[in-house]
Structures are given as C-alpha cells and as structure tokens.
Amino acid sequence: MTQTVAAAAQTVAVLGTGKIGEALLSGMIRAGWPTARLLATTRRTDRAEELRARYGVETVTNDEAAKRADTLILAVKPQDMGRLLDELGPHVAADRLVVSAAAGITTAFIEERLAAGTAVVRVMPNTPVLVDEGMSVISAGSHATAGHLAHTEEIFGGVGKTLRVPESQQDAATALSGSGPAYFYFLVEAMTDAGILLGLPRAQAHDLIVQAAIGAAVMLRDSGEHPVKLREAVTSPAGTTISAIRELENHGVRAALIAALEAARDRSRELAGGNG
Numbered sequence: 001m002t003q004t005v006a007a008a009a010q011t012v013a014v015l016g017t018g019k020i021g022e023a024l025l026s027g028m029i030r031a032g033w034p035t036a037r038l039l040a041t042t043r044r045t046d047r048a049e050e051l052r053a054r055y056g057v058e059t060v061t062n063d064e065a066a067k068r069a070d071t072l073i074l075a076v077k078p079q080d081m082g083r084l085l086d087e088l089g090p091h092v093a094a095d096r097l098v099v100s101a102a103a104g105i106t107t108a109f110i111e112e113r114l115a116a117g118t119a120v121v122r123v124m125p126n127t128p129v130l131v132d133e134g135m136s137v138i139s140a141g142s143h144a145t146a147g148h149l150a151h152t153e154e155i156f157g158g159v160g161k162t163l164r165v166p167e168s169q170q171d172a173a174t175a176l177s178g179s180g181p182a183y184f185y186f187l188v189e190a191m192t193d194a195g196i197l198l199g200l201p202r203a204q205a206h207d208l209i210v211q212a213a214i215g216a217a218v219m220l221r222d223s224g225e226h227p228v229k230l231r232e233a234v235t236s237p238a239g240t241t242i243s244a245i246r247e248l249e250n251h252g253v254r255a256a257l258i259a260a261l262e263a264a265r266d267r268s269r270e271l272a273g274g275n276g
C-alpha cells in the first residue's frame with residue numbers, strides 16, 4: 001500500500017486487540033503507519049506477547065493507552081464496552097478522538113461515559129480489512145468534526161473502502177456489511193456440500209465455488225451492471241441455471257436472507273443493552 005500517512009505524528013491505540021483489533025493493527029502497519037506510533041492493549045499477557053512478537057508494536061495498559069494515544073480505537077465486544085469505558089473515563093482527556101468499532105454501541109453511550117465534549121466516531125469495519133478489501137462504515141458522534149472523520153477515514157481507508165452514513169443507519173450497515181462476509185462463507189460452505197453430493201472431491205468443489213464467487217464479485221464491482229442483468233446472462237432458456245433458481249425461490253432463499261439481515265439489524269440494536 002502506498003498510502004501516505006499524513007497523521008503519522010499521531011499515536012493510535014487499539015484497545016481490545018482481538019480478531020478485528022488485530023486485523024486493523026496489521027492493516028495499519030501494511031498501510032505504512034510506523035509501529036512506534038501504534039499501541040495495543042489486551043486482557044491477557046500471553047496475547048500481548050503474541051502481538052509484540054508478530055508486529056513489533058508496544059503493548060500497554062488501557063490507562064496508559066488513554067494517556068499516550070491521540071486516537072483510541074475501542075475494539076472490545078459490545079458487552080465489555082461499559083466496563084472498559086468506566087475504566088478509561090478518568091484517563092481520556094477531552095482532546096482525544098475515540099473511535100468505536102463495536103456493533104450496536106451508540107456514540108451517545110460512549111459520550112456519556114467520557115469527559116464532556118470528547119470526540120467520538122462510530123465505525124463498523126469487516127474482516128476483509130485483513131486483505132485490504134474491508135468496508136468501514138463511519139458515523140460522527142455529536143462532538144466529532146470534519147477533521148475527526150477525515151482522520152478516521154485515513155486509518156480505515158488504508159485497509160479498504162469507507163462510507164459515511166448517519167448513525168441511524170449503523171445497525172443496518174452492521175447487518176449488511178459488518179456481518180456480510182459471514183453470509184458468503186456460509187453460502188460457500190453449503191455449495192461445497194452440494195458439490196460433494198454431486199460427486200466432486202471436497203477440495204475441487206471448494207475451489208470451483210470460491211473461483212465462481214471471486215469472478216462474480218469482480219464482475220459485480222467492475223461491470224457496473226445490475227445483479228439481475230448479470231444473472232440473466234448466466235441463465236440460458238430451458239437450461240441448468242433456471243432449474244436451480246426455481247429451487248432457490250421454492251425454498252424461500254430470498255425471504256430467508258431478508259429475514260436474516262433484519263434479525264442481525266435487530267440484534268445490533270439490542271447490544272448496547274447488554275452493558276446493564
């Protein structure tokens with residue numbers, strides 16, 4: 001990645017460096033952030049050791065991260081956010097930028113637990129940040145300025161695309177984009193099973209489906225065509241594809257997807273409540 005890190009003089013800390021926190025940290029390093037400007041916090045000491053060995057980043061306590069970093073990226077589970085903010089609250093100066101990657105946690109929830117006027121930005125990334133193909137959906141809290149949003153975009157834009165939405169759309173974006181990769185993995189898993197039923201070896205079935213997925217994704221992204229048009233081009237009269245599509249419709253797959261994403265949106269809305 002050739003991104004120039006304009007804000008390299010800034011120190012960024014990832015608090016709660018689990019799956020998404022590590023994905024972000026590794027992406028920032030690939031994007032050219034000097035490791036000397038990155039801090040990570042963990043709950044377990046063996047995990048801290050692992051991160052130090054893997055990335056050469058300094059691991060610190062949450063208090064120290066709050067004191068030293070200009071930008072704090074909170075990447076703990078939504079259910080752990082209340083406890084983390086209670087611990088951090090007294091140590092976060094009001095000139096810090098606090099970025100939350102937690103599903104369902106509102107900027108208001110965070111603002112209430114920090115010094116008055118602290119800038120908070122809510123972001124919903126997804127795991128393809130690991131391969132610089134992430135999607136990060138960004139919303140400003142009530143004290144975040146254009147500069148704070150631009151800084152957040154600089155961090156997350158190094159590992160994929162970014163999109164600004166009003167915070168009222170974040171739960172929907174979480175259902176589509178944050179959780180989105182899981183639906184495609186689920187489809188690949190199910191279609192690989194189908195390949196086995198049809199007599200193909202598992203490894204071959206996997207490769208065929210993954211390449212079909214990659215080809216379809218690149219066509220969707222690069223052709224600018226509507227998905228219906230792309231599907232029609234595959235669907236020959238009285239051919240194989242329409243026989244499969246009829247079964248998908250008979251089994252209510254479209255309705256199942258709509259219901260699934262609605263359930264994910266609803267779960268996102270509930271998550272802040274898990275902090276008691």
Ligand SMILES: NC(=O)C1=CN([C@@H]2O[C@H](COP(=O)(O)OP(=O)(O)OC[C@H]3O[C@@H](n4cnc5c(N)ncnc54)[C@H](O)[C@@H]3O)[C@@H](O)[C@H]2O)C=CC1
Nearest residue numbers: 016017018019020042043075076077078101102103125126
């Ligand atoms: N996994 C994903 O695809 C995505 C996750 N998210 C959000 O990211 C957050 C983390 O999710 P995952 O990475 O999947 O979970 P995870 O469980 O892998 O990571 C959370 C990490 O935070 C650590 N932790 C908890 N409390 C801590 C504390 N007080 N101090 C320091 N470390 C602490 C845990 O030990 C763990 O390593 C969640 O809020 C989730 O909603 C957002 C987008 C995508």
Ligand SMILES: O=C(O)[C@@H]1CCC=N1
Nearest residue numbers: 102103174178179180
């Ligand atoms: O499943 C979850 O709650 C998190 C948020 C979006 C993706 N993973």
